[in-house]
Amino acid sequence: MADHRRDAGGSNPLVSYYPQRRWVPHTQENPVTTTSKGLLIYLAFMLGMIPVSTTFAHHLDEATAQQCKAQAWPEHKHQAHIAFCAKEGYPTK
Numbered sequence: 001m002a003d004h005r006r007d008a009g010g011s012n013p014l015v016s017y018y019p020q021r022r023w024v025p026h027t028q029e030n031p032v033t034t035t036s037k038g039l040l041i042y043l044a045f046m047l048g049m050i051p052v053s054t055t056f057a058h059h060l061d062e063a064t065a066q067q068c069k070a071q072a073w074p075e076h077k078h079q080a081h082i083a084f085c086a087k088e089g090y091p092t093k
Contacts, residue, residue, distance in 0.1 A: 068081070
């Protein structure tokens with residue numbers, strides 16, 4: 001019986017269709033292990049982004065509240081900014 005992992009593309013159609021995914025012992029890493037490592041790296045990155053995104057949102061909210069309170073915008077955009085601050089619930093002078 002032929003070992004399908006060592007098949008050079010003859011009888012196993014998946015080996016000939018996906019040659020880069022073929023696992024040959026001692027010549028390349030197991031694709032399942034490689035995929036698992038990539039998934040772990042991706043998950044670690046995404047979990048690390050949670051505090052960054054919440055901190056960014058908090059600082060943006062503080063800056064918006066400060067701008068609404070100080071009314072620090074051009075005169076020709078005053079009505080649009082006042083409407084935005086009122087709609088979002090930020091206090092103005």
